Amino acid sequence: MTLATIETITDDPTTAAQCLAVARPDAVIPEDLEMAVELLEINTPAQADQAGGILADIQRLRKAVEEKFEGPTRLAHAAWKALTSWRGECLKPIEAAEGAVKRKIGAWQQAEQTRLLAEQRQREEESRQRAEEERKRLEAEVAAQAVALEAEGRAEEAEELRADATEAIAQVVESQFLPPMAAPKVKVAGTSISEDWKAAVVDFDAFFEEAYQNKQLRAYWEPKQTAINQGVKALKGAFKVRGLRVWCEQRVTGRGR
Numbered sequence: 001m002t003l004a005t006i007e008t009i010t011d012d013p014t015t016a017a018q019c020l021a022v023a024r025p026d027a028v029i030p031e032d033l034e035m036a037v038e039l040l041e042i043n044t045p046a047q048a049d050q051a052g053g054i055l056a057d058i059q060r061l062r063k064a065v066e067e068k069f070e071g072p073t074r075l076a077h078a079a080w081k082a083l084t085s086w087r088g089e090c091l092k093p094i095e096a097a098e099g100a101v102k103r104k105i106g107a108w109q110q111a112e113q114t115r116l117l118a119e120q121r122q123r124e125e126e127s128r129q130r131a132e133e134e135r136k137r138l139e140a141e142v143a144a145q146a147v148a149l150e151a152e153g154r155a156e157e158a159e160e161l162r163a164d165a166t167e168a169i170a171q172v173v174e175s176q177f178l179p180p181m182a183a184p185k186v187k188v189a190g191t192s193i194s195e196d197w198k199a200a201v202v203d204f205d206a207f208f209e210e211a212y213q214n215k216q217l218r219a220y221w222e223p224k225q226t227a228i229n230q231g232v233k234a235l236k237g238a239f240k241v242r243g244l245r246v247w248c249e250q251r252v253t254g255r256g257r
Contacts, residue, residue: 029058029061033054033057033058033061036054037054037058040054102251105188105191106250106251108188109186109188109193109250110250112186113185113186116186131173131174134172134173135169135170135173138165138169138172138173139165139169142161142162142165142169143162145158145161146158146159146161146162149161193250193251194250194251195236195248195249195250196248196249196250196251197232197233197236197237197239197246197247197248198229198232198246198247198248198249199228199229199231199232199239199241199244199245199246199247200228200244200245201228201243201244201245202243202244202245203242203243203244204243205243206242206243207220207241207242207243207244208221208243209242209243210241210242210243211241217241219231220241228244232246236248
């Protein structure tokens with residue numbers, strides 16, 4: 001289905017656009033009938049018969065309106081069904097292409113994030129090793145100075161040196177070799193990532209034992225997957241229960257440029 005085909009369809013007199021152009025019906029309640037309804041009182045058999053006649057007039061008017069709209073409404077409904085079906089056919093390849101691109105972007109982002117996390121952990125481990133080496137070097141220097149003081153008979157000064165050095169060394173090591181590191185984020189122009197945390201029971205015995213011991217987990221007793229999903233979405237990675245596997249699925253969302 002092409003755009004030219006759709007444009008041709010909209011020129012057809014049976015389309016929704018043409019149906020919407022149908023004039024409004026001129027069959028409205030006449031003033032005398034409207035007045036008769038407003039003034040109607042039923043206290044006698046004769047007045048009841050009169051009301052029956054008014055009702056018959058109203059029903060005839062109703063039928064006239066329904067008949068006037070029946071044809072255009074039928075055509076409009078048929079046009080709506082056809083256009084909806086054709087729209088779906090047009091969108092199928094577009095949605096397939098969009099899904100393919102999103103899956104490829106998502107796979108690359110996941111792989112890239114895994115790579116960056118590995119590099120970050122490597123840097124953190126190297127930083128930790130440097131910090132540990134520096135800590136040992138400083139502690140050895142302090143120990144040597146303390147021993148020298150003790151050899152000179154200055155044991156009290158040596159003890160104070162050791163006490164003051166412990167905190168000082170920790171501060172130096174932390175400030176110079178252990179900077180805080182944020183989790184890496186992988187971005188692609190024109191897209192955003194939303195997290196979708198999920199959980200599934202993988203060990204029912206362990207799960208029910210945990211739920212039995214913790215009253216706060218009784219809401220998941222059945223277990224109700226809906227309730228479990230709500231809990232994991234609220235707590236995300238902190239949602240830790242024995243017998244329950246928790247994971248996060250990322251969705252790629254395209255943004256217009």
